[in-house]
Amino acid sequence: MSEAGQGAALAPAKDERVKEISGLRRALIRPELGAIVGTIAVFVFFIAFAADSGMFNAQGILNWSTVSAQFMIIAVGACMLMIAGEFDLSVGSMIGFAGMSIALISVTLQWPVWIAILLTFVLCVAVGALNGVIVVRTGLPSFIVTLAFLFILRGFTIFFPQLIERQTIIGGISDAAEGDWLAPVFGGKILGFVFDWLAEMEMIAVFERGTRAGEPIVDGIPMLIVWALALVAVAHVILTRTQFGNWVFAAGGDAQAARYVGVPVNRVKILMFMFTAFCACVFATCQVMEFGSAGADRGLLKEFEAIIAVVIGGALLTGGYGSVIGAALGALIFGVVQQGLFFAGVESSLFRVFLGVILLFAVILNTYIRRIITGER
């Protein structure tokens, strides 16, 4: 072993049985790879087939960016949780529940909207924590525990508005949010002046008639997109660059091994359930502020869409491996394809066929990648 000292300048000793891995194989090991290739493919496809449909003018871009951002917000939470080794199937119900909570508190109880938003966040994060505590205390699969909450939360979301207002859609939130300080953080738009300037420079279209004649068609970036990008950035940095991120990987990779070296696995998992609930609540709040109403059927099937985006992003369903950037790209693929099919005039039900097919491909690719990493044959 002493040759290591003097041989430092020379090439390190090689084991003849370890094959040099090619650059391609090395790139394959990155969890995001599939999602990067998918994103490029999707854009090439739609630029080729739907370029003249208005999909890539300012309004079109805003359209699919908004849809992608929605997917992104819930995918970030689902991604962190999946890497920590757990699922949350109650995300969709949580979205409906959170929206209805804001509506009931602000419209029915007539409380200020900011109180409604804050209370709802507290409530949702608490439900997330409850999910987490039940999972780590009982050792039951999170699949079952959160499936229970899928029904419990959806049931309450339908029950309360019917009991109180005798309807399942509650409107009037836009009026209630007028002048509120917190509502624009979720429902507002930023950088409006940039778009005014772009319109002046005639780089984007303006309304030609009506009350808004002369104003740019796109008048700012919705806070929804800002939230999505911020959550992706923060989650990515935490996951890849911090001690806590290492604990998330460890908790999902092998909880027992992590416990033995002192990683607080239970705390990590519970925090990730809370974060997922937080993301669902951000989604719901943005949606409620945009629509001005809450409906008992909001968020249906969102949990699965989030999980699919995460899996396309390269995360393993078994935990311990994945990437927030990958999940965000998975969400982008979703948004672009869903809206792109609309722009290209394709029957929208085919979107579900696409989802199923791409999910299957992603899982097969991920299994193959895991074999490379772990050296299984």
Add this chain to the structure above:
Amino acid sequence: MSGFDHDPIVEMRGIEKHFGPVIALNGVSFDIRPGECHCLLGDNGAGKSTFIKTMSGVHKPTRGEILFEGRPMSFDSPRDAMEAGIATVYQDLAMIPLMSVTRNFWMGREPIRRVGPFKFMDFKTANAVTMEEMRKMGINLRSPDQAVGTLSGGERQTVAIARAVHFGAKVLILDEPTSALGVRQTANVLATIDKVRKTGIGIVFITHNVRHALAVGDRFTVLNRGRTLGTAQRGQITPEELQDLMAGGQEMVELEGSLGGTV
């Protein structure tokens, strides 16, 4: 040999552990001195695992006392034992295959770099130290980002041992580190044990393979049905005697006869 003029780092006296009606340990005494390799032998179900879990803070003994550097000690969690300097390398749970060598090495004790109010993991230091520690143990990594899954079983054990040594373990408990390994890899792990022992760390080597134990052991303690059958020093006991003690004597002699003495 080394260590006999030193006081024990850890001394366990009359340890008993009951799980409900089951008596897993029924009076086990054991000690470990700096710079020695103390082998703990026993057949499956002899209580080896329960005993080391008591030593590493996973279980609390029902009766008996644990002295750490001469003072009575009671560990509430594996974390407590680790802080005191008792590190355990478990057979299958040493490493997480999907994570990189660096991430595994620092798991639970990540180095922190502050940037303003934010705390990041210091990957530059972490990678450099990991590479250096692995080189000391005789393993040249392709890169510190390499997933542990790409390492062989022996290399994984070595990473876990290097990790424990780096974090200042005074006692290193190795739970059957060689039981799943091939001949060559076993030799590597035994060589690592010898290297670590020479730095003054006390090693508790759990095994049911007499040959592996005799290759590196300074002292040998045999567990059978939850009791210690005695401790022998190197040179005072033959492989056959050890084997007999482990298996409980009589039937083994008959079995060995029928197998031509090859076990």
